Amino acid sequence: MFTDEYFMREALKEAHKARGKDEAPVGAVIVAGSRIIARAHNLTETLNDVTAHAEMQAITSAASFLGGKYLKDCTLYVTLEPCLMCAGALYWAQITRIVYGATDIKRGFSLSPSSPLHPATTLTSGILGTECAALLTDFFQKKRK
Numbered sequence: 001m002f003t004d005e006y007f008m009r010e011a012l013k014e015a016h017k018a019r020g021k022d023e024a025p026v027g028a029v030i031v032a033g034s035r036i037i038a039r040a041h042n043l044t045e046t047l048n049d050v051t052a053h054a055e056m057q058a059i060t061s062a063a064s065f066l067g068g069k070y071l072k073d074c075t076l077y078v079t080l081e082p083c084l085m086c087a088g089a090l091y092w093a094q095i096t097r098i099v100y101g102a103t104d105i106k107r108g109f110s111l112s113p114s115s116p117l118h119p120a121t122t123l124t125s126g127i128l129g130t131e132c133a134a135l136l137t138d139f140f141q142k143k144r145k
Contacts (some may be wrong), residue, residue, distance in 0.1 A: 002034040004077070004099050004124060004127045005127060005128060007029055007031055007036070007075070007077040007099070008077050008079070008099065008101055008127045008128045008132070009128070010029045010036060010039070010077065011027040011028050011029050011077040011078055011079050011101070012027060012079055012101075012128065012131065012132065012135070013027065014027025014028060014029065014039055014040060014041040014054065014079075015027030015041060015054075015079045015132070015135055016135070017041045018041035018042045018043075018054070019135070019139055021041075021043075021045070021046055022045060023041065023042040023043060023044065023045050023046060024042050024044070024136070024139065024140075025041075025042070025079070025135050025136060025139050026041065026042045026053065026054045026078065026079050026080045026136075027039075027040070027041045027042075027054055027078070027079050028040050028041070028054040028055050028057070028058040028076060028077065028078040028079070029058065029076075029077050030058050030059070030061070030062040030071065030074050030075070030076050030077075030095075031074065031075045031077065032062075032066070032073060032074045033073075037061075037062050037065045037066065037074070038058045038059075038061035038062035038065060039058070039061070040054045040055075040056075040057030040058035040061055041054050041057070042054050042057075043057060051085065053082075053083065053085070053086050054078060054079075055076065055078055055082050055086035055089065055090065056085075056086060056089055058076065058078075059071065059076075059089055059090070059093050059095075062074060063093065069092075069093065070093060070094045071090075071093040071094060071095040071096070072094050072095075072096055073096055074095055074096055074097075075095070075096060075097040075098070075099060076090065076095055076097070076098045076099065077099045077100075077127075078098070078099070078100050078101070079100070079101045079102060079128075079132040079135070079136075080100060080101065080102050080104050080108075080132060080136065081100045081102065081103050081104040081108035081109065081110060081125065082098065082100065082104075082108070082109050083104065083107045083108065083109060084107075084109050084112060084116055086109070087109035087112075087116040087117055088116055090117065090118070090121065091116055091117055091118045091121075094118050094120065094121075095118070095121055096120065096121060096122070097121065097122045097123070097124070098117070098121060098122075098123050098124070099123075099124040099125075099127050100124075100125050100127070100132075101125075101126070101127055101128050101129045101131070101132030101133070102129050102132040102133035102136060103125065103126075103129070103133075
């Protein structure tokens with residue numbers, strides 16, 4: 001029951017919350033064991049803060065829940081490939097695993113010539129990627145009209 005798709009659907013719920021606030025629809029959840037310990041979505045417009053990405057909000061929430069800054073034995077599920085800023089924060093948090101849906105061909109961390117992720121972090125991409133990408137594409141197409 002608790003598969004990568006299950007948790008990515010939970011991240012998609014967060015992305016829909018962001019869209020409802022006219023934020024870029026990116027959502028994230030952080031899981032420890034099989035329990036969601038943090039939920040977040042983009043809040044850059046709401047908070048007038050360029051660092052208020054879904055991943056950053058989730059990292060802060062998970063660290064608070066765990067009572068420490070390291071997210072070892074945790075998995076981040078995020079609907080869009082993290083940017084370099086978020087990848088850097090995930091490096092410092094020492095997250096064990098990152099799972100993302102849509103690839104970010106303009107600002108994703110994978111564009112970097114060397115991986116900005118912690119060497120112990122494992123990566124899974126493309127989970128519900130089409131659905132995650134469609135949500136973003138639809139949002140930005142409507143913005144451009």
